[in-house]
Amino acid sequence: MKVQDIHARLADRFGPWLVAQDFEALDPWIEVKPEGLLELCRHLRREPELSFDLLNCITAVDYFQPDPKKAAQVEWQPHLELIYHLWSLAHRHRLVLKVRLPRWRDDQPGQPPEVASVSGVWNTADWHEREVFDLSGVRFVGHRELRRILCPEDWVGYPLRKDYEMPAEYHGIPSR
Amino acid sequence: MMSDRPASEIVDFDVHTDEMLINMGPQHPSTHGVLRVALRTDGEVVTEVTPHIGYLHRSAEKIGENLTPRQFLPYTDRLDYLAGMNMNLGWALCVEKLLGQRVSEKTRHLRIIITELSRIASHLVAAGCYGLDLGSFTPFMWTFREREKILNLFEEVCGARLTYSYITVGGVTADLPSGWLGRCEAFLDQFEPVIDDLHALLTNNAIFIHRTAGIGVLEPAMAIDYGCTGPVLRGSGVDWDLRRDGEPIFTDMYEGYTWRVIASTGGQYPQDHPYPPVPPEAVLGDSWHRYFVRMLEVVQSMYLIRQAMEKYSRAGGVVDGPAQVKAKLPKGEAYLETEAPKGQMGFMIISDGTPVPWRVRIRSSSFCNLSVLPELCRGVLVADVPSIVGSLDLVLGEIDR
Numbered sequence: 001m002k003v004q005d006i007h008a009r010l011a012d013r014f015g016p017w018l019v020a021q022d023f024e025a026l027d028p029w030i031e032v033k034p035e036g037l038l039e040l041c042r043h044l045r046r047e048p049e050l051s052f053d054l055l056n057c058i059t060a061v062d063y064f065q066p067d068p069k070k071a072a073q074v075e076w077q078p079h080l081e082l083i084y085h086l087w088s089l090a091h092r093h094r095l096v097l098k099v100r101l102p103r104w105r106d107d108q109p110g111q112p113p114e115v116a117s118v119s120g121v122w123n124t125a126d127w128h129e130r131e132v133f134d135l136s137g138v139r140f141v142g143h144r145e146l147r148r149i150l151c152p153e154d155w156v157g158y159p160l161r162k163d164y165e166m167p168a169e170y171h172g173i174p175s176r
Numbered sequence: 177m178m179s180d181r182p183a184s185e186i187v188d189f190d191v192h193t194d195e196m197l198i199n200m201g202p203q204h205p206s207t208h209g210v211l212r213v214a215l216r217t218d219g220e221v222v223t224e225v226t227p228h229i230g231y232l233h234r235s236a237e238k239i240g241e242n243l244t245p246r247q248f249l250p251y252t253d254r255l256d257y258l259a260g261m262n263m264n265l266g267w268a269l270c271v272e273k274l275l276g277q278r279v280s281e282k283t284r285h286l287r288i289i290i291t292e293l294s295r296i297a298s299h300l301v302a303a304g305c306y307g308l309d310l311g312s313f314t315p316f317m318w319t320f321r322e323r324e325k326i327l328n329l330f331e332e333v334c335g336a337r338l339t340y341s342y343i344t345v346g347g348v349t350a351d352l353p354s355g356w357l358g359r360c361e362a363f364l365d366q367f368e369p370v371i372d373d374l375h376a377l378l379t380n381n382a383i384f385i386h387r388t389a390g391i392g393v394l395e396p397a398m399a400i401d402y403g404c405t406g407p408v409l410r411g412s413g414v415d416w417d418l419r420r421d422g423e424p425i426f427t428d429m430y431e432g433y434t435w436r437v438i439a440s441t442g443g444q445y446p447q448d449h450p451y452p453p454v455p456p457e458a459v460l461g462d463s464w465h466r467y468f469v470r471m472l473e474v475v476q477s478m479y480l481i482r483q484a485m486e487k488y489s490r491a492g493g494v495v496d497g498p499a500q501v502k503a504k505l506p507k508g509e510a511y512l513e514t515e516a517p518k519g520q521m522g523f524m525i526i527s528d529g530t531p532v533p534w535r536v537r538i539r540s541s542s543f544c545n546l547s548v549l550p551e552l553c554r555g556v557l558v559a560d561v562p563s564i565v566g567s568l569d570l571v572l573g574e575i576d577r
Contacts, residue, residue: 056520057522089416
């Protein structure tokens with residue numbers, strides 16, 4: 001099924017939650033509001049004609065330009081974007097979902113933004129969400145064990161944020 | 177205490193010992209690198225398994241944000257370091273997808289020769305180390321002897337034996353040296369009967385079957401749910417291989433080739449080669465089947481290489497060289513998964529129009545394959561944990577990135 005058809009099917013039920021789409025991109029995507037993500041994912045997984053059974057990857061992209069000179073030229077407002085790559089083995093079609101989040105919850109630096117966890121829909125999301133939490137700082141509400149996975153558990157900060165600064169030392173080990 | 181039930185069941189359910197926490201790794205030979213697994217045991221029975229990873233984390237994605245795609249290429253070698261060529265190909269194709277570029281006919285066949293050789297090398301390590309995990313030393317020596325010959329061939333091609341950076345954005349770094357095809361052909365002729373020796377050593381070895389058949393059975397639905405791919409998924413009988421089912425930029429490479437996806441469908445493996453029979457103890461989706469799928473894929477890779485060498489020789493034109501190091505990237509996003517020996521390896525590149533990507537994402541196949549371990553190890557004996565870990569064929573460089 002083409003992404004246009006998938007979008008048309010979703011628009012009937014989830015219309016108000018679908019905020020943007022690009023069918024011409026290399027990987028056509030649909031953007032969904034954070035509050036609709038979980039229910040949409042459940043639908044994508046369970047609906048027999050869609051049956052997206054494989055979650056390939058969850059990616060978080062930090063749109064923030066720390067350099068003030070360059071920041072004046074970018075056309076986006078600072079935000080965080082989650083990208084979900086889905087695949088249906090049964091129907092051999094693909095879909096990319098995007099979710100736009102604020103960089104920090106309530107504009108309080110250090111407070112990760114929140115979004116519903118889809119680990120109850122695909123078990124792949126369990127570790128992928130832990131990784132996104134660890135490296136990009138997104139709190140997945142409803143995740144059973146959201147703790148760091150690649151960095152040590154007492155690590156401070158979210159390394160894949162564009163304004164991340166490497167700590168000078170970790171337990172007496174100099175980092176530079 | 178008399179009972180009609182078999183002895184093993186009595187131990188499992190009637191007698192409980194004090195719960196014990198066992199730490200396996202990160203320096204443990206059968207965890208294939210720096211994987212740490214915390215086992216909660218009741219006597220010999222494992223009740224809970226928690227993998228801890230990250231000991232080899234080198235911030236590959238962050239490094240990718242500071243280098244141009246061609247400069248990042250050597251870092252991809254160090255992901256799955258047992259199949260560096262396949263990692264190179266995954267990254268090169270992903271960037272080519274963003275650039276909207278296709279390589280020449282000759283380059284396409286050359287890439288197949290190289291990546292399928294790399295797949296054989298990787299599967300040989302998997303089979304040999306798996307034998308070693310289960311206490312059999314000979315297969316390890318024999319598979320490494322054959323792998324060594326592949327590494328010699330790679331060394332002739334690009335000068336490196338492990339971290340090649342050979343297949344690169346735009347093409348390959350250099351054409352094959354003269355006489356190489358003949359030496360590759362000689363290797364394949366010599367290697368073909370060795371596969372039967374390996375089958376005799378492991379596949380139908382009674383001890384090996386005891387240690388692997390019926391152990392760690394992975395249901396197809398669970399495999400897909402956890403994102404398991406590659407031989408782990410096909411070992412559960414799911415007929416899915418990106419070389420046939422993937423995105424056009426990857427499947428076009430294999431257009432015109434005759435080969436089979438190795439998966440047991442309807443209880444039968446493809447019969448295009450005299451493979452040994454499946455022992456009656458083996459259950460679809462167990463450790464034995466995961467091992468067997470790899471061994472059969474080695475033969476398919478040999479078919480592919482033979483065809484590719486012929487097509488390469490006949491193809492006109494020249495082999496494409498690398499793209500410019502600091503060329504500007506078009507604005508956009510490209511995500512591409514390719515079939516690496518361990519499973520579906522995904523790369524994503526997000527560009528803002530400058531030569532350096534805004535974001536690089538690496539989707540690791542072993543990462544997802546490992547995440548199913550707690551499910552597979554629930555209720556098995558302690559001695560079966562290395563058997564299950566080994567059957568997943570993990571490479572920690574790829575998991576931790």
